[in-house]
Amino acid sequence: MILSKEATIFVLLLFSLHIQKIDTAEVGIISDLNFLTEQDTLVSPSGTCELGFFKTGRSSENTYVGIYKKIYVKTVIWVANRDQSLTGVSSGLLRIVKPGNLVLMNNDTSVFWASNTTSSANAFVTLSDNG
Numbered sequence: 370m371i372l373s374k375e376a377t378i379f380v381l382l383l384f385s386l387h388i389q390k391i392d393t394a395e396v397g398i399i400s401d402l403n404f405l406t407e408q409d410t411l412v413s414p415s416g417t418c419e420l421g422f423f424k425t426g427r428s429s430e431n432t433y434v435g436i437y438k439k440i441y442v443k444t445v446i447w448v449a450n451r452d453q454s455l456t457g458v459s460s461g462l463l464r465i466v467k468p469g470n471l472v473l474m475n476n477d478t479s480v481f482w483a484s485n486t487t488s489s490a491n492a493f494v495t496l497s498d499n500g
Contacts, residue, residue, distance in 0.1 A: 395419075399471070399494040404464035407432065411496050418446075418500040422461050430456050434463055434473050434482070436500045446500050449473055450482040465492050 395412045399405055410421035420436045423445070431454035436447040450473055455461045460476040469488025473481045486492075 397495065399463060399465060400491070401465045401467065404462055407461045411494065413496045413498045413500070415498045417498050418496055420463075420496050422455075425454075432456070432461055434461065436496070438500065453481055455481060465494065468492075 395410050396403060396405065397412065399411060405411055405421070407422040410419040412419050416439065418436055418438055420434070422432055422434055423437070423443070424430075424432055433451065433454055434449040435445045437443050437445045449463075455473075455475050461481075462474045462476075463471065464474070465471055469490075469492030470486055471484040471492075471494055473483070475481060
């Protein structure tokens with residue numbers, strides 16, 4: 370059986386989405402080379418706090434980035450983009466861009482939130498145990 374070009378692309382797309390789901394991870398640092406996707410979380414050394422993407426309310430389309438404590442119920446203690454959620458099919462990305470600015474971007478590289486910081490050295494982000 371020979372697949373059409375469109376069918377082959379569709380199968381490859383589904384396969385790549387499956388691979389991306391398998392590669393989810395807890396990361397220990399965000400830098401210009403190590404960024405955070407919607408499938409990842411930045412975890413504090415003791416594992417009590419996480420920085421990651423989450424959805425709120427009944428809508429599964431509104432995505433935010435925040436710090437939350439890993440207690441019995443996920444308790445959000447800070448939100449980066451509280452005034453503007455990522456919506457629809459946007460894929461969020463949290464990364465550092467030069468000169469040391471932590472930014473939240475969507476898949477079309479629009480900046481939704483920025484820390485507005487600068488650094489002359491190689492900047493990186495870690496998460497402390499108190500968030």
